[in-house]
Amino acid sequence: MGTLLQVKGLKTQFFTQDGVVNAVNGIDFDLNEGETLGIVGESGCGKSVSVLSLMRLIPSPPGRIVGGEAWFQGRDLLKMSEEEIRSVRGNKIAMIFQDPMTSLNPVLTINQQVSEALELHLGMDKRQARKRTIELLEMVRIPDAANRVDDYPHQFSGGMRQRVMIAMGLSCNPQLLIADEPTTALDVTIQAQIIDLVKQLKKEIGMAVIWITHDLGVVAGLADRVNVMYAGYIVESADVKDMYADPRHPYTLGLLGSIPRLDAERKAKLTPIEGLPPDLIDMPPGCPFAPRCRYAIDRCLEENPKLETVARRHSVACWVDVTGGKR
């Protein structure tokens, strides 16, 4: 499996009245062809900003990508001209967002919206595009697609709208699908439908996926690899099974300890992470997690640890070895 995407030192800031928001602070990660990467972390940790930066969709001002590289099929996405990146977006890389209603145009029918992308990117005529649109809707299991294709978005339920977004995303056979909390606003049974769908489509099409979520359960069922983010940093990165069986960062441990499991035999007491995430305008020196960390040593308060390999395909940014030793 070749590398599809290689991100190095990506750094994005927002220059606001209150000061500089350090949203993404120099992150590195790779994604292989056909692989599913889950990005987890709590609200404001930089999940959306990191992928929006890759797609060059950061509103500027106030935002700016201040450093880094993002190699996709031999080209640096961050150095492309506006025109080049536009032809990548919605074509080789597709993106779906949390709220499908805001990404669909309410005054256009489903056909008009999906067809537009096909006509624009693949040069199809109206008839071909309509036929392909119906196929795509069938592929994402919209019942009675041939008739529903002329409906407006408000005539669809939330789950159906999200499936339309996926259909639009897939219309140009992307190599990479970026999904930013696509199921967070949906009920669990509908979420299960969407996840099931994406898994099947992945098998059929072989695309890579970046799936952003704060739900550690969703990642466990979907991802091959996981990046855990905290305060604009990737603090742990591992294959999915290693991340859950052998978590190495105190924050990852904290997250896993603070969620109840549906299949828990008996009622185990939850161990919350005390305190709050740091202010990204006024970051503490040292490790960003140190003020909340149960393992913190003096060094943590002074020096920020870098992401380092601790096992095969497993890296962690922490001064302490939570398994016992000291690094």
Next chain:
Amino acid sequence: MPENEILLEVKNLKMWFPITQGIIFQRHIGDIKAVDGISFYIRRGETLGLVGESGCGKSTTGRAILQLYRPTAGDVYFEGKNLCKLKGEELRRMRRKMQMIFQDPYASLNPRMTVGDIIGEPLEVHNIMKGKELRERVMELLEIVGLNRYFINRYPHEFSGGQRQRIGVARALAVQPDFIVCDEPISALDVSIQAQIINLLEELQAKFHLTYLFIAHDLSVVRHISDRVAVMYLGKIVELTTRDKLYSDARHPYTQALLSAVPIPDPVVEEKRKRIILVGDVPSPANPPKGCHFHTRCALKIEGTCDVVEPEFKDIGGEHWVACHRVA
């Protein structure tokens, strides 16, 4: 206090919202059957969880119990008194014993009031205390919910979501209620903060012998905190049982589908799990399906029965109730 005392009993509760048409002459053209005949009880000191998907009627149930909506039909007995029949001063006095904690810690606190005023308000409204005594009590409440007593003069916007939710909890506790409806109290919070609030609610329950109706759509959270769990679908309770049986012995096809849809944070478990993928969407409560409300999505439906006859909410023994024709 007897061990198994029933604090709250709901009998065939219905809450319908009229649908009207016309601007000047409002014609009644139908009803949204948000809650459509549900029955259950809660013992003193117990937590009953109420789960179900968006729009199934969970919040409406909570509000109708507290008489924030006057129910369309049915009875709500609290300490033996039928709240649906109470009015005026008598109802007001009973209401003191029942409080509510809301989902959105941002919207539910008045931004122009200080924390002290917010928490103290119910004490003033019910003429329980005022002045210095009130201030002292508010500071005590702040400490009970894990906040600093000197936050009393601050405003809600100065606090994080989790801290605001603690303020909401302190306000609910102010009048020393017996019963609290927790309506999605952690859904708007970050994962790392959710556990803080869950633990707080559990501690307070033990300390003050509180009874909870805990509403949420997250089955893992509900199962964690509850003694028994009721599963709602489209205005009905389809199954009610103990937290253990809910996972090991769910009988209703909807409960089974719901359980199978909940992701478990363990890739090894996830790999082996079988999902029951429900087709279609939840029908409208303005026009629920005949017979069993779930039959339009049920893989086990019996043609000619499930789409015609409404299944009875049956006691199958061992603290387990199910409404399904397949379950004898």
